Amino acid sequence: MRDRCSDLGERELVRRITGILEIWERDDCAMVEDGDKYLVWTTDILHRRADFPGIATGWQIGWMAVAVNLSDVAAMGAVPIGLLIAAGMPPETEVTFVEEIFRGMKDCAGSYATGVLGGDLDSIEELTLSGTALGWVERDLILRRRGARPGDLLCTTGTLGSAGSGLRVALEAEGRGERAVDDPDLRALMRRLLEPSPRLEEGRALALSGAVTSMMDNSDGLALSLFDLSEAGGVGFLVQEERIPIDPLVSKVAEDGDDAIDLALYSGGDFELVFTVRQNRIDEVSRACDLTVIGTVLEERKVLMEAAGARRRLEPRGYEHMRPPGSAV
Amino acid sequence: MRDRCSDLGERELVRRITGILEIWERDDCAMVEDGDKYLVWTTDILHRRADFPGIATGWQIGWMAVAVNLSDVAAMGAVPIGLLIAAGMPPETEVTFVEEIFRGMKDCAGSYATGVLGGDLDSIEELTLSGTALGWVERDLILRRRGARPGDLLCTTGTLGSAGSGLRVALEAEGRGERAVDDPDLRALMRRLLEPSPRLEEGRALALSGAVTSMMDNSDGLALSLFDLSEAGGVGFLVQEERIPIDPLVSKVAEDGDDAIDLALYSGGDFELVFTVRQNRIDEVSRACDLTVIGTVLEERKVLMEAAGARRRLEPRGYEHMRPPGSAV
Numbered sequence: 198m199r200d201r202c203s204d205l206g207e208r209e210l211v212r213r214i215t216g217i218l219e220i221w222e223r224d225d226c227a228m229v230e231d232g233d234k235y236l237v238w239t240t241d242i243l244h245r246r247a248d249f250p251g252i253a254t255g256w257q258i259g260w261m262a263v264a265v266n267l268s269d270v271a272a273m274g275a276v277p278i279g280l281l282i283a284a285g286m287p288p289e290t291e292v293t294f295v296e297e298i299f300r301g302m303k304d305c306a307g308s309y310a311t312g313v314l315g316g317d318l319d320s321i322e323e324l325t326l327s328g329t330a331l332g333w334v335e336r337d338l339i340l341r342r343r344g345a346r347p348g349d350l351l352c353t354t355g356t357l358g359s360a361g362s363g364l365r366v367a368l369e370a371e372g373r374g375e376r377a378v379d380d381p382d383l384r385a386l387m388r389r390l391l392e393p394s395p396r397l398e399e400g401r402a403l404a405l406s407g408a409v410t411s412m413m414d415n416s417d418g419l420a421l422s423l424f425d426l427s428e429a430g431g432v433g434f435l436v437q438e439e440r441i442p443i444d445p446l447v448s449k450v451a452e453d454g455d456d457a458i459d460l461a462l463y464s465g466g467d468f469e470l471v472f473t474v475r476q477n478r479i480d481e482v483s484r485a486c487d488l489t490v491i492g493t494v495l496e497e498r499k500v501l502m503e504a505a506g507a508r509r510r511l512e513p514r515g516y517e518h519m520r521p522p523g524s525a526v
Numbered sequence: 527m528r529d530r531c532s533d534l535g536e537r538e539l540v541r542r543i544t545g546i547l548e549i550w551e552r553d554d555c556a557m558v559e560d561g562d563k564y565l566v567w568t569t570d571i572l573h574r575r576a577d578f579p580g581i582a583t584g585w586q587i588g589w590m591a592v593a594v595n596l597s598d599v600a601a602m603g604a605v606p607i608g609l610l611i612a613a614g615m616p617p618e619t620e621v622t623f624v625e626e627i628f629r630g631m632k633d634c635a636g637s638y639a640t641g642v643l644g645g646d647l648d649s650i651e652e653l654t655l656s657g658t659a660l661g662w663v664e665r666d667l668i669l670r671r672r673g674a675r676p677g678d679l680l681c682t683t684g685t686l687g688s689a690g691s692g693l694r695v696a697l698e699a700e701g702r703g704e705r706a707v708d709d710p711d712l713r714a715l716m717r718r719l720l721e722p723s724p725r726l727e728e729g730r731a732l733a734l735s736g737a738v739t740s741m742m743d744n745s746d747g748l749a750l751s752l753f754d755l756s757e758a759g760g761v762g763f764l765v766q767e768e769r770i771p772i773d774p775l776v777s778k779v780a781e782d783g784d785d786a787i788d789l790a791l792y793s794g795g796d797f798e799l800v801f802t803v804r805q806n807r808i809d810e811v812s813r814a815c816d817l818t819v820i821g822t823v824l825e826e827r828k829v830l831m832e833a834a835g836a837r838r839r840l841e842p843r844g845y846e847h848m849r850p851p852g853s854a855v
Contacts, residue, residue, distance in 0.1 A: 199620045201618050202615050205621060207647055207649075214624070217629055220642075227610060227644035228643075229607055229608060229660070238610060238644070240610040240644070240646050242648045243648075244614060279567075281567060282569070283569040284571070285654065286539075288530065288532035291529070296543070299543050302547070314549065315567070315569070317571050320531070322652060323650065327654075327656030331558070
């Protein structure tokens with residue numbers, strides 16, 4: 198019997214495809230040389246069933262479609278130039294809803310001093326938004342997934358677990374048939390999921406510092422990001438569990454401390470930057486950008502977590518398409 | 527009752543959306559200034575039901591997804607830099623079929639000395655391929671939809687009607703439950719539909735001539751392209767019916783001469799370039815690029831067809847999403 202996509206899972210399928218296309222190195226963006234700079238360039242396809250909870254407004258759907266692409270530009274240390282949006286809309290969609298979506302896109306892009314410059318429109322049964330973002334970064338400042346060296350410090354921007362908690366809030370509200378969430382804390386978590394803030398300012402500050410050795414965004418969760426950084430850089434990581442900056446609001450949703458850690462490690466959508474910094478430059482980088490040191494880079498290619506003096510291996514698990522949720526990679 | 531997308535049709539909906547995004551001028555690509563050149567940049571979303579006849583092979587599906595984007599780069603007189611592909615695949619798709627699709631992409635891009643540099647993969651119920659192409663063109667050579675001047679000659683590359691005829695062949699074969707077409711002429715027409723040749727070489731030669739005043743590709747059919755050029759340039763066109771270079775194979779499919787003309791005017795997918803040339807430079811341009819003069823540019827903003835000495839207005843009709851096929855715009 199022939200293999201189907203669901204038998205392979207996203208990551209193996211991507212490996213096959215990049216083999217055919219002869220793409221030997223994966224980063225958050227593709228890179229193109231352009232004089233003394235690189236153009237960086239990314240695309241993300243989002244669709245109603247998997248990416249937009251039913252409770253999301255049109256404006257939030259538009260915001261997300263732009264934000265996820267800008268996050269990839271941020272992860273290269275680049276400055277955004279603009280976006281294109283290819284939109285597939287069910288023909289029965291209300292025009293006001295479509296207009297709301299594009300207002301959300303415009304507002305998100307405008308918040309980061311960029312804009313949607315063009316696109317394509319098609320009639321598709323499931324609402325599908327495929328965004329593309331273009332950016333630029335100086336050749337000597339670009340930040341890639343590879344570059345971490347043993348002894349570097351592992352860091353993250355912001356707090357983690359918010360989007361995963363927000364997804365629980367959204368799904369529970371939908372399960373109860375509610376169109377909105379009253380509790381302001383729960384609403385805040387849901388907004389972290391539905392209105393992510395791409396870390397463009399932080400990414401740029403980190404690139405300009407010249408002390409960051411590798412970087413990516415954590416769109417599929419911290420754990421998978423660490424495995425990606427490990428594969429790209431040929432290094433490993435030791436994460437200190439108690440240093441992980443879990444969003445304080447996560448406790449409103451998590452069953453217990455372990456569940457909170459799981460939300461921070463294995464749920465996608467936080468769109469923070471995960472990066473490594475030369476140890477002797479960390480003070481200076483901390484002044485350039487709000488960050489939390491969560492661990493160190495190891496020579497050996499494995500991803501370990503230390504908690505209460507004991508070490509365990511992390512699982513390469515997180516948000517993955519083509520797989521039933523929660524199945525191991 | 528609130529308007530739905532299907533009430534408005536694609537063109538009116540695009541007008542609303544570009545209003546929100548403050549995009550005041552539409553071309554085949556968005557343009558970004560980059561020193562002494564422009565980056566040009568386009569996206570096209572294709573999906574199984576509307577864009578890929580059931581008879582298309584995986585390889586052809588991949589080829590098309592790349593070709594339609596490169597055609598937009600050609601229409602600006604630009605040189606392609608690369609492509610990104612965001613792919614939504616049904617999880618039950620056979621892996622070999624997916625691999626065939628990406629081989630088609632690689633082969634099409636490689637035929638035009640460019641490549642697919644990256645992308646995104648998602649699990650979506652309907653096969654959806656959203657491509658993005660990036661290119662560059664010298665600032666003083668870029669070709670846009672506006673620029674035609676009364677008295678310029680209206681021209682097209684290649685022959686017309688092939689893709690529309692190929693679609694009939696494909697749909698009839700599918701109706702008979704056939705997986706292939708035996709007649710070599712009919713197969714050739716179907717290949718024109720399923721393996722379009724973006725006119726990159728021609729577009730570049732036309733840009734370098736310095737004598738072309740406006741250009742676009744005819745992806746939605748010649749008639750709609752003329753209305754787009756008319757709107758962008760504030761001019762009109764007079765087309766000589768007997769000059770339209772109808773693909774000789776079209777007669778194998780068309781019911782009669784009028785039907786053949788309709789296929790050339792109103793069916794999409796030929797991916798030829800439609801452009802205007804200064805009258806006194808036409809000989810020189812003809813040497814640079816195979817072309818057919820099909821009419822002239824008028825001062826008045828209307829699109830007329832002349833046949834046997836009589837003039838009639840053309841209808842703004844062709845391939846449009848969000849509308850039942852054949853309905854007027």
